[in-house]
Amino acid sequence: MQLYALKLVTVVGETVVMEDIAKEGLKLGASGYTLSEVVGQGSRSARNVIVTGASRTTKCEFVVPTDVAEKILTYVSHTYFEHYAVIAWVADVHVMRGAAYVAG
Amino acid sequence: MQLYALKLVTVVGETVVMEDIAKEGLKLGASGYTLSEVVGQGSRSARNVIVTGASRTTKCEFVVPTDVAEKILTYVSHTYFEHYAVIAWVADVHVMRGAAYVAG
Amino acid sequence: MQLYALKLVTVVGETVVMEDIAKEGLKLGASGYTLSEVVGQGSRSARNVIVTGASRTTKCEFVVPTDVAEKILTYVSHTYFEHYAVIAWVADVHVMRGAAYVAG
Amino acid sequence: MTTMPCLVLAGHIPALPAVVSAEQLSRILQSLERNLLTPIPLCFLLGIICTRIHGGIKIPKELYLSIAIFLLMSIGFIGGHELAHEYQMHGVATIWKPALVTLFLGCVTPITSFLVLRYLGGLSVADSAGIAAHYGSTSAVTYAVANSFVEQTQHPANSFLPTLVTILECPGIAIALVLGAALSARERAARAAAVGQPVRESKLGEALYEVVTGQSIMLMAGLLVIGFVSTLFMDPKGFQPFFDFFQSKGMLFRGCLCIFLLEMGLVAGERLSDLVRVGPFLVAFGILMPLLHGFFGVYLGHLAGLNLGGCTVLGAIVASASYIAAPPAVRLTLPEANPTLSITAALAITFPFNIAFGIPIYFEMAKWIGAV
Amino acid sequence: MTTMPCLVLAGHIPALPAVVSAEQLSRILQSLERNLLTPIPLCFLLGIICTRIHGGIKIPKELYLSIAIFLLMSIGFIGGHELAHEYQMHGVATIWKPALVTLFLGCVTPITSFLVLRYLGGLSVADSAGIAAHYGSTSAVTYAVANSFVEQTQHPANSFLPTLVTILECPGIAIALVLGAALSARERAARAAAVGQPVRESKLGEALYEVVTGQSIMLMAGLLVIGFVSTLFMDPKGFQPFFDFFQSKGMLFRGCLCIFLLEMGLVAGERLSDLVRVGPFLVAFGILMPLLHGFFGVYLGHLAGLNLGGCTVLGAIVASASYIAAPPAVRLTLPEANPTLSITAALAITFPFNIAFGIPIYFEMAKWIGAV
Amino acid sequence: MTTMPCLVLAGHIPALPAVVSAEQLSRILQSLERNLLTPIPLCFLLGIICTRIHGGIKIPKELYLSIAIFLLMSIGFIGGHELAHEYQMHGVATIWKPALVTLFLGCVTPITSFLVLRYLGGLSVADSAGIAAHYGSTSAVTYAVANSFVEQTQHPANSFLPTLVTILECPGIAIALVLGAALSARERAARAAAVGQPVRESKLGEALYEVVTGQSIMLMAGLLVIGFVSTLFMDPKGFQPFFDFFQSKGMLFRGCLCIFLLEMGLVAGERLSDLVRVGPFLVAFGILMPLLHGFFGVYLGHLAGLNLGGCTVLGAIVASASYIAAPPAVRLTLPEANPTLSITAALAITFPFNIAFGIPIYFEMAKWIGAV
């Protein structure tokens, strides 16, 4: 079984900016993304926008090569860490059919 | 604290086949699975079934020993990669009460 | 890019106790948590509380330093493993802005 | 304790010629037919059939929850509205006796259930207390169906029945959980010592608070007050659209009840396969206990002055078992109790039994006992 | 096979003076205006506009699913209710012919569709069969809109039309999938051998079972029985609130239809950008095939004795394409079929065409053919 | 700019004997009682109480969103329907003045708000502009409650008020955001240079487009057109069920409003604990600003020829603060603004104030000013 070593980048934050992050991820080289609705609490969640009834927090996952992972993390941290409740981390994964995810 | 080294297999794909994948995972030796509704975009998502109003993409996670992980990945890739929008990856995890998850 | 090595603790189990687990995680030193609604099956799921129509299973994720990860896993296993359908695992991740998550 | 209710009953019951006469039986069967061939139980049946044949009906969780909210608000609001009328006419004269009786029944039924389960059924303390918490409380949907039934038979229940539902919700759960916690505390301490771990702190207080301030109570009691107040202070024309919306004889209530029962059927159908696992004792318990409790309800309701419809409905709600408020409370306080047992009994045995057979039977009981 | 329906039609059609006379055209245009300037198609249009300008309307999935459930239950219940009246008056005398005709149409339309797609359009076996499965089945919402249309023109359809919708749901999907599976089996085996993997076992049986026991059939057929039974056994006063709730001329049904069509417009709007990708052949297919199938429906309906409204509605449902039951079934059995083609054709071409133009056209067809 | 409205007002106001006479005060109190003891504000109160005692009411997000959609559609549709009648009778003669006045108020209120916040309150540019965006726009639910109020007092508002709500939705947000973006651009550039990063490109254009094509506008304006067109082209019998469904005096609208207000109460209750954090200035702002804006609305509405109900409702919507359209737009364009401040002010102070006290006060203002 042929597995490719890639990175799983996970970004969790205010729903209001997560779609932008997902789209930007594609521009930075990710071949796709997966979004899920979550509920969260963090150090700055008091600043979360709580739009009545709207879902507050979204998680976005990218399976990407190391260089793209770095670009996404850098983008997220530069653009959103100052004013938005966002957290991002990266983990090692092995992917089937991984070649498809290397060069967007 | 006794932790067992196991694999976390994550499969993300068209909702229409994910229940089958979860069931097949059990047959291949997984002791359980966790499904979540997600929204995704990928290289072949244009081929996703967009049943009006139905959720489009589902994520399925299995915590399993290495051999079961390989079996699941092989099954998914052989059965679904050709015609369905599905991605699968595997990561290392350490599990509490891990013995319970070794032999289904 | 400055990344901090931390642990991602994932707990999946009966919804009825997951909010307690999230709160206790904060007390044990986590700086936040992320909850998602999932659907699951496991070795003891027959014992799950199936409150009509209510969501049955919840996933809780903590990004924490190693010592906090151990505390959370120990707490969960001591308090809930005997009578509740709960599974918990831990993985290595690298976090941006990681200092924020070290000392709650 | 178990003999006490019998004592209370002594002497008032008309002589039992042959328990049930042929004529009565045929009346019961007619009643059953009239009850069963209506959309509400038929939707329940459709749900069960659908699950058994693995059919594709899926009621979104949110629709189910929304209907539950609407039904609870509706029960409360119309209850408050009719209570206001009753109050304007009679003060509290007609209400305090049925209220007391309901409270009494809320305290007795968990205990009878516990004793039967523990000593006749030989279940563990935790399981007995857990199931008793379900049977000591009540099911708002059973109330709604019973209320529809008596309205269709042209014997509407007394106006304050929704108040009684609210009264019946909590005490049973509280008593059963306290009982279970007390009796199993020693066991737990012993086991905790054995494995060398600290005793898990009890969540009893928390769980009880959650029951008392739970969705059912808050919505029913809250809307009861709102219905009461607005009836007294609003002019009838402004009140009308709210009344039409919540009206329990109206199309929204009845229609929503159909969809709700369909979902209940889907869930109960899934649980049917657990019937084997819970064993014959619990199946019998799930049918006979409601009959006994139902009779208590009908009889004491009659003594307290309820009308024919009122006795029937009180019987039905006393006989019913909670499957919304009780389960999480039990799960938190008595984790060693097996939830499969209690939920299967409440949802797959007692609920369908009451909907299909129980309600017409309580109606006949009430007639037989002389309620008008 | 394609020539057979023509044979059936021979001789009965009034001479075609100039296909469509000027007077008829103006009548059609008036009909169109009367149809288009009503809330239901306008809500659909609003949905499309909103998507095209990236507007912010978001109908929660659960609301959409809940309305679908309500509409299906409503169609079934009112259908059962009126069927009971029809049955009490005429027995099955008026019903069996239309039922047979509908079954016949359910078997013919997937085959005409397949042949046209495969041989005129040159699509692959899998794509042809997949699309044919959609066009062989039917769309309950198109039924609901057509029914509203004829009720507004004061020519309500025969009471048993909902029964026909239920009959039409399955056979078309089944026939197309069996066809597709049979014809593509060899291809698949060859390819599997080439890559050295075992042939994926077919999910055909499973998928067909899922169609037959799917939500649409279970709810429509189930509520049809419930509506039938309760009409026969309940007293009219007790029946009234259920009738009011499900009543297809009532405010709930019509209002919900507006919201539903709004969401359909949002989805269809998104699909419009796929029109280029699916190519001109499929666009033409999505308009002309319904016209042909609609004519079959109208004509055979007339032969089977349907009234003017009935012919129109039968034409509309035969012409309509399924976009709820068919897609998952096709996806599971014919994975190599491109779902973009079938869904775009069914949802972004045929559905709007029928709603806006098809229904009034079938109405004029029915008039022209002599239905009253 | 702030003095201008005062200028406009000069001379027309009847002499203020002692600001508010005893008789007026008692009338206001009566009005308050009549308003407060009705289901809509009482449901809001129930929601607040439930949150404060950590009760268990949970309105599913999807129910809340569905009701919001229904209310917006309903406001638009009935607005369009009545506009059609108005238009058939008077053309645009009665409408253009109130429309202009509303547009004017939509431009003035964000500026008054900004100036007060920035110079009296000393808040940062971003915070001032962010909050001003909320108070410059409007809350459709406040409109609905105000409308119910005047209908219950038998002084229904002019038919075209929904049009005014639509007009009032956007300009305030746009003006405040442009102001905020312009004034804080330099600050941002400086800070970006300091940390050596490129200036984040502004999302202003995007955010404004999203406001204008947001759900509120699309649904209200869209259904307004649909209601207008179908009133003109449909026969009344066919129109009736749609009217009944959306009818703002009807049971669905009023009942849904109850559930909606319950949820609003739950959310506002959670926000109450933030009152301390936002400080006394913002609390005062959240009460006094609406009174001032409400007076502008009532007064200019009167000048533009609105009736008593119309002046009241215009006052209420000008006084109200947006908590649906404004927050995401502000969050995207002025990320350094603290959302806790604006949402708490709009939702936990101004909204309840208007519902409970504001609306009856604007009603008395309108009477006092001479509207009939």
Ligand SMILES: Nc1ncnc2c1ncn2[C@@H]1O[C@H](COP(=O)(O)O)[C@@H](O)[C@H]1O
């Ligand atoms: N330590 C953590 N573990 C898991 N999730 C977190 C953690 N901290 C923050 N989050 C998530 O990130 C979101 C924003 O966090 P923050 O920026 O810290 O307010 C929260 O709503 C949580 O969902």
Ligand SMILES: Nc1ncnc2c1ncn2[C@@H]1O[C@H](COP(=O)(O)O)[C@@H](O)[C@H]1O
């Ligand atoms: N690079 C990626 N990172 C994260 N999720 C992905 C990625 N690519 C695909 N997915 C997910 O997998 C699903 C199917 O992908 P695909 O087969 O590439 O169309 C998508 O809908 C996404 O949810």
Ligand SMILES: Nc1ncnc2c1ncn2[C@@H]1O[C@H](COP(=O)(O)O)[C@@H](O)[C@H]1O
């Ligand atoms: N092997 C597994 N892989 C993934 N999720 C699991 C696994 N086992 C259990 N789970 C999840 O944990 C929950 C409780 O499991 P259990 O305690 O085994 O009944 C299940 O409902 C699943 O969501």
Ligand code: NA
């Ligand atoms: Na009970």
Ligand code: NA
């Ligand atoms: Na068809």
Ligand code: NA
């Ligand atoms: Na305003």
